[in-house]
Amino acid sequence: MKTRILRSMLAPAAMLSVAACAELDVTNTNNPDITRALASPSDVAKIAKSSVNSWYLASTYYEPYMMLQITADAATGNFGNFGMRFNNLEPRIAYNNNSAGSDAQVTVRPWDDNYSALGAANDALKALAGGVVIPGANGNDQAKSAAMFAQAAALSNLALIFDKAFVVTEGTDLSKAPELLPYTQVRDSSLKVWDALITLTNGKTWSWDADVFPITAAQTAANINRIANTMAARTLMLSARTGAENTATNWQRVLAYADKGITGNGLTSFDVSTVSDGGNLWYDYIKLYGNYDSWTRVDQRVINRMAPNVPAKYAGTPIAPQPQDNRLGVANLPCAANPTTCLAGVTKDYVYLGTVLGDPARGIFMQSPYYHARYRDVSFAFNTSTHTGKPQVYILAAENDLMIAEALARTGGDLNRAASLVNKTRVTRGGLAPVAANAAAILEAINYERDIELLNTNGLSLFDRRRLEGLQAGTARQLPIPAKELETLRLPIYTFGG
Template sequence: MSLSKRIPGVAGLMVALVLAAGCDPLSVPNPNAPDTPHLLASPTSVLSLAEGAMRTWVLTTHGGYGADQYPVLTMSVMARGHVAMWNNFHIRYYTGCTNANWNGYTTATNGTCGKPLSEGPPYARAAWNNDPAAAERTQIEAMWYGYYSALSSARDVLKRIRVDGLVITDPATTKMVETVTVLAQALSFSELALNYDHGFIVDYNTDLTTLGWSTAAELRDAALAKFDTVITLATAGTFTGTADGFFGPGITYSNVQIAQIANTMAARTLAYFPRNSTENAAVDWARVISYASKGISSGTAFNWVIHQDACNTWCDFLKVWSNDMTTMRLHTRVAHMLDPVTQPDPWNDAANSQPNSPDKRLGNGAYRGDAAYAANVLNSAVDPVNGGTDYVWTSTKEFGNKTRGAWHQSAVGQIRYDSLPGCGDNPQGSTSPGDKDSPILLAAENDLLWAEGLIRTGAAGAAALINHTRVTRGGLPPAADADANLLQELQYEQDVELLGSSPAVFFNQRRIDNLEPNTPHEMPVPAKELNVLGLSL
C-alpha cells in the first residue's frame, strides 16, 4: 500500500473527529439528548470528556474493555513473556513456534516447539492478518480506534479551553484539565508510534481537510513534543493536583507527579520505539537518561496506578488474564531464566520439576498465601517463607487443551497481581477480588530505562538502579557497574520484574532481535480504515 499521498477528503477516523464538532444533519433531533455543541458548552461536561480521554487511553492500553480484540496479551505471548494455548485474543493463531535451529534453540528440542510434538503439530508464526474478511484483523483495530477515540475527545477539550477560553471552575482547575488532556494526547501518540507503521497527527487546531499520513517516527516525535508540553505545564505550579476521575476512583496525582509520569513515558517512547537492534543502537540514550532521571523513580518514587473498581468502569485486563493460572502462565523462556535447572526451555514435561530458584520472586515455587486458594485454584504447595512472591509452580504442569502445541505449556504462573482477577473469572486470593489499585507503570520500569541509558552511554550508576529490584525484591547478589554481564542483568530484570505490569516485554524483545522468525514487529493501518479512505492494502 502507498501512504505517501495526502488523504483525499475527510473519512474513516476523521468522520468521528468531525462529528465531534457538530451534529449529523441526517439524524432525527432528540430534544432530551444534548448534541455536541450543547454538551461542550458545560464546563462540567468538558471535564468529564477530559477524564474520558484518559480513561480511554488506560482501557485501550490495558484491555479494560474486556473484548477479545485486545492485542497486548497476544503480544506478550509473541514475546515469550506469558503463554497460553487458547485462541482468545487470537493468541493461538499468532503464536506458532520455530521448528528449526534459532537463537540457541536446536533441532534436539524441536527448536522452540518443545517436547513432545505429539501434543500438537508445529506451525510457524503469522504476520498480522489485515484482510477485512479475517476474524484475526481485530487485533490490529483495537488500539488504533481506542487511541484515536482518546485523541478525538482531547481535541474537543483543548478547543474549548485554548480557543474558546472556557474556564472549568477556576484557572487552576482549568490548567489541570488542560495539562492532563495534553498528557492523554502524548500517551496516545506514543502508543501509536510504538505499535503502528503510520498514523495521523491530530491536534485541537488541525485542519482535518488537509490531513496527511505521518510515519511512526513522526508520531514518536509528536508524542515527545506533547510530553515536553506536559512537563512545562505541570512544573509551572499553576495547579497542585488532579481531579478524582482521571485515574479511577480515589486516585489523584500532584502536579509534580504528573511531570514525573510524562518524563518516564517520554523515556519509554524513545527506548521502546526501535523495531530491531540496529535502530536500538541509534537511540538517543542521553536523552533517555535526561527524561528518566526526572521520572517516577526519581525523588519520591511511586508506581503509577489506576484503581480497578472490580471492572465496573476501570479494568486492567492485562493482569486479570495473565495472573489467572487457569488462563495464562509464564513462558518457559522466563521460567528458565529464573531456574535453569528445573525449568527447561522449550517445554519438556518429563524434565520439569519443582523449582529451587535463588530469586525470591519464584523461590521454591510454593505459594505464600492462603492454603485453600493454593490447593483449589493453583494446585501448588504452601510455604510462607520460601515460596515465590511473584510466581508459583503447579503440580498440574500442563493446562487447557494439550493438543495445541507443547510450546503453549508451562508449569509456572504469575501471581504477583492475582488479587486483580476475580471480575467474574475465578476465585482469587483477595478479600475484595478485582477491586484494587493496579500499577500500569512501575517505578522499576523507569529505573531500568534510566539504567539502560547509563549502560549504553558508558556512564556509571546503572547497577544501583538495577539493584533496587534485583536485590530488594529478588534477593540476588548485587550487580556492580564493572560486571561484564551488566546488560544481561538489566535485561533479566526487564523480563522478571516488569512482566504483567505493562506491555514492555514485547518492545524489549523486539528491539534486541529476540522475537521469533515471522513475528510481526509493528501493525499496519487497519484495513477498515484504508478501505474507507479508498486506499489499497
C-alpha cells in the first residue's frame, strides 16, 4: 500500500501551532514557493482536487474508525493495533490520551489528516478568491466546489469525532491564535459550507474531472449537490451526543437536506461508491480490515438482533445462528484458517465461521465466530491489486432513505412513506415482515436497519449508538483533542470514558 495522502504543501495541520507560538517572529523560508504555487492555475486546480482525496482517506482510515466500531459493540477484536484492545475492555476504561501512548494515533490521525485536507482546501479557495483563473468555461466553479466539498466534509468529521476543534477556513487570520470551539459550532460551520456548496452547484450542468472523486455515479454538479445534501443531513443528525440532544435535533432541517440527497421524492437513487484503484490513491481501510476475517469480527450484540438464539455476548462457546434475517448465514463448515473455500457460494452479509480469533486471555467477550463478508472482495482477504475497478461504498442509498424515514417519523410526517423506505432493505434484503406505519415501530426498525445494513460502509456506528443511548456505560462518546496538540497549545490534557 503506497503512502498516499496528498497533504497540502502550503497549509498543513501544523498551522494550528499558531495558538501556542503566535508571539514568535519566524521567517517562513517556503513562502516564495507558496506564493508561486498559489499563483499557478494548474497548481491551484491540483490542490483543490487533492483536498477531496485527502478528506476521503481521512474518512476511511482505520484510526479512529476501527476503535469506534468496537466501542460501539458493532465490531469486535482484541489485537493491539488501532486502539482495538484496551478500548474494548469491559468495564470500559478511559481513552489513554497520552502523546507517547500506544493508542495515541486514534486521535492524532483524524486530527492531523482532517486538518491536512482542510489546509489544502483553504489554500485553493484563498487563491481563487485572490483572482486565480482556472482554464475552461467552468474551471473556477469546478475547483471551488471541490475545495468547498473537502472543507465542509473535513469540518464535519472534526465535529462528529472531537468534543471541540478549530474552525479554520480561507478567511481565517492565521496571524492570530485560532479559538477552540465546541463541536456544535464546528458542526454549524460545516453546515454553512455545505449550504454554500449546495447553492453553488444548484442548477449547474458542468461536471468534475474524473479524478476528483472517482465514484460509480456521474460527477455532475447535480450529483455533487445531492451528495452535499446527504452529507449535511448526516452531519446534523449524527452530531448529537445523547438521547436528549437527538430529540432536540432540527429534524425538519434533516428532512429538507435528506429529501434532496442521494435518494428522495421523485429522484433516482444512487450509492456513493468510490472505484478502487488497487491501493494507490482510492482505497478504504474500514473495508480492508473490517471485512478481513482474520482481523475483525462482528460483535455478537449485532448477531443477537438477527438470531435471538445467539447470546448478545460471546462466552466461550461458538453457537450457530437460527437466523430470522436473510442477511445472516452459515459458512460451509468446517472453515480452515483461510475461509475462502468455506465461503464459496455463500452470499450472506454476515457469516458464522464456527471459530474465533484473538487471545482469549485478553477477554473472551472480545471474540466472535461471526464475520462481516459483505465487502470481502475489497478487503485484505484478497491482494489489493485485485480490487482495481471494484466499488467501495461510502454512503449507501439506504442510509439516506433511513434518514428521510427517521425525520418523517420524528416530525409527524408521512408514516406510510417512512415505512416504505425502511422496508426497502428490511423486507427486500432482510426478508423480515414489513414494518407498520406507526412512529414507534418505524423508529425501532430504523435502529435495527442502521445497525445491520450500514456496518463497515463508513465506520459511523458509534455516532448512531451514542445518540440513541445504546453504548455501554463508560464508553467514550467522543474523542479529546490529541495530547500532542494540547501539549503544543499548553493546555491541560483531558480525556473521555471509563
